[in-house]
Amino acid sequence: MTPRPRPDRRALLDELTSRGVRITAQRRALIAVIQDANRHLDAASLLQLARGRVPGTNRATVYRTIELLKRFGLIDELDLMHLDGEKHYYEASARRDHFHLACFGCGRIEEFTSPAFEQVKADISSQAGFEIRVIRLEAGGLCSMCAGSAETSRRRETPKKD
Amino acid sequence: MTPRPRPDRRALLDELTSRGVRITAQRRALIAVIQDANRHLDAASLLQLARGRVPGTNRATVYRTIELLKRFGLIDELDLMHLDGEKHYYEASARRDHFHLACFGCGRIEEFTSPAFEQVKADISSQAGFEIRVIRLEAGGLCSMCAGSAETSRRRETPKKD
DNA sequence: CTGATTGCAAAGAATTTGCACTGCT
DNA sequence: AGCAGTGCAAATTCTTTGCAATCAG
Numbered sequence: 001m002t003p004r005p006r007p008d009r010r011a012l013l014d015e016l017t018s019r020g021v022r023i024t025a026q027r028r029a030l031i032a033v034i035q036d037a038n039r040h041l042d043a044a045s046l047l048q049l050a051r052g053r054v055p056g057t058n059r060a061t062v063y064r065t066i067e068l069l070k071r072f073g074l075i076d077e078l079d080l081m082h083l084d085g086e087k088h089y090y091e092a093s094a095r096r097d098h099f100h101l102a103c104f105g106c107g108r109i110e111e112f113t114s115p116a117f118e119q120v121k122a123d124i125s126s127q128a129g130f131e132i133r134v135i136r137l138e139a140g141g142l143c144s145m146c147a148g149s150a151e152t153s154r155r156r157e158t159p160k161k162d
Numbered sequence: 163m164t165p166r167p168r169p170d171r172r173a174l175l176d177e178l179t180s181r182g183v184r185i186t187a188q189r190r191a192l193i194a195v196i197q198d199a200n201r202h203l204d205a206a207s208l209l210q211l212a213r214g215r216v217p218g219t220n221r222a223t224v225y226r227t228i229e230l231l232k233r234f235g236l237i238d239e240l241d242l243m244h245l246d247g248e249k250h251y252y253e254a255s256a257r258r259d260h261f262h263l264a265c266f267g268c269g270r271i272e273e274f275t276s277p278a279f280e281q282v283k284a285d286i287s288s289q290a291g292f293e294i295r296v297i298r299l300e301a302g303g304l305c306s307m308c309a310g311s312a313e314t315s316r317r318r319e320t321p322k323k324d
Numbered sequence: 325c326t327g328a329t330t331g332c333a334a335a336g337a338a339t340t341t342g343c344a345c346t347g348c349t
Numbered sequence: 350a351g352c353a354g355t356g357c358a359a360a361t362t363c364t365t366t367g368c369a370a371t372c373a374g
Contacts, residue, residue, distance in 0.1 A: 022328060022373055043363075058331045063364060079241060081296070086248070086339075087363060101292045110292065114285040119278035120299070128274055129306030130263045134243070137282070137299045144291030184348050184353060205338075220356045225339060248364075249338060330371070340361065348353080 012074060012092070019072065029053035030065045040078060040089035040109060066090060073133075080109055081140035099137035105146025174236060174254070181234065191215035192227045202240060202251035202271060228252060235295075242271055243302035261299035267308030 012031055017023060033049040034041065041049070043062055050057045069075040069090075076093040081102040097117065101110040117137065124130050141147075174193055179185060195211040196203065203211070205224055212219045231237040231252075238255040243264040261279065263272040279299065286292050303309075 024329065024373070026330075056331080060332080060365075061330060064329080067365095081298075085362065101286065101290060103292075104295065110290060112286060112290055112292075114282050114289070116278045116281035116285055120276050120282060121301075123276040123278055124263065124274060124301060127276070128263060128272060129309065130265075130272065130274075130301065131304040131309040132301050133266065133303035135299075135301040135303075136243075137297075139286060139292065139294050139297040141295035142293040147291065147293040186348070186354065188355075218356080222340075222357080223355060226354080247337070326372105326374100328371100328373080330369100332368090332370105334366085336363105336365070338361105338363085341359085343357095344355105345357105346353105346355070349351100 015074065016072065021068070021072075025054045026050065026057050026061050027065055027068075029057065030062065031069075034069075034075060034090060034092055037091070040080065040091055042087045042089050044087070046090065076134065076136070078136065079138060081138055083107055083109075083140070100139070101143065102138065102140045103143035103146055104140055105142050108143055110143060177236065178234065183230070183234075187216045188212065188219050188223050189227055189230075191219065192224065193231075196231075196237060196252060197254055199253070202242065202253055204249040204251050206249070208252065238296065238298070240298070241300060243300055245269055245271075245302070262301070263305065264300065264302045265305035265308055266302055267304050270305060272305060 012035065013023060013028070016027075029050045030046060032053065033046060037049075043059070043066065046066070047057065047059055047062045050062065066075070066077075070077060074093055075090045078089040078091065078100060080089050080100055081104075083102050083104070084107070098111045098113045099117065101112055102108075103110070121132060121135060124132060124135075174197065175185060175190070178189075183189075191212045192208060194215065195208060199211075205221075205228065208228070209219065209221055209224045212224065228237070228239075232239060236255055237252045240251040240253065240262060242251050242262060243266075245264050245266070246269075259279065260273045260275045263274055264270075265272070283294060283297060286294060286297075
């Protein structure tokens with residue numbers, strides 16, 4: 001597993017144009033939103049934020065762009081243990097390898113890395129001869145804070161809107 | 163992480179009754195179906211197979227039973243890289259720890275174990291202080307057969323534009 | 325120019341819910 | 350008996366699609 005450097009926004013756009021993909025205002029907005037995000041965004045949030053930059057952007061365009069970026073390996077899709085419905089979350093993919101710990105107590109998502117994870121990937125390649133294209137590791141449970149206090153079972157709620 | 167022995171059907175039922183859960187014909191059928199399964203089943207297959215044992219079993223009951231078994235940690239939910247839609251797949255959870263490799267070429271699901279995976283879990287506990295309740299590792303890519311032959315790996319080449 | 329991309333509206337897939345009835349324990 | 354569990358149908362949530370209009374290269 002060769003760790004790729006994290007590409008900046010330009011690199012992402014360049015990557016697309018160099019592959020002959022047309023850059024529209026909507027796609028530019030969505031890429032910007034994803035790269036500027038400090039949290040994991042679902043399709044609805046992506047839509048809302050993209051509309052802040054390009055009003056009138058449509059839901060379908062968001063899904064089509066997600067599909068596009070996934071195909072080019074530029075974003076990763078997460079489930080985050082379905083802590084809040086069955087939607088998916090997205091993040092720019094070329095970051096340092098990490099995975100997510102979703103707390104059932106407070107709803108917080110923690111990022112985590114472990115050298116052993118690299119070893120797992122190496123094992124998959126060498127032992128199973130499996131050529132990994134995407135890999136996803138997620139855990140659900142109680143974060144250190146919630147595990148400490150026995151009675152922290154209030155789920156965090158998220159406002160819903162289209 | 164102590165590897166648990168694989169419980170037989172009786173143990174699963176006993177586990178439920180001992181926890182005060184009522185055993186209905188539908189639940190019995192669903193548990194039997196899950197334990198006898200030699201493949202990963204989605205809700206629709208579960209429904210169909212359960213109806214073979216208890217005709218008239220309803221879709222809602224399947225989902226409610228899945229929810230129940232998940233809550234009791236008796237089954238695990240898988241996505242299998244969404245190789246075929248967004249549905250979920252289920253398997254009895256108390257088997258030897260393993261994870262799944264989903265081949266984009268032939269669609270086959272391979273099971274895999276690695277001691278390094280145990281190490282990852284240990285790291286999560288000791289370093290993050292995170293109390294794991296469920297953990298899911300899935301990889302998508304090309305299995306050894308599909309990676310070998312350039313033919314089979316139709317999805318390996320540069321993704322097409324949208 | 326011209327085919328790729330978009331918006332729109334409607335459809336689709338997977339799952340959930342309210343309610344009256346049924347059947348475990 | 351009493352309440353957890355079920356069936357039914359409709360509702361919800363998330364995502365996809367067909368088609369005509371639009372726009373990037």
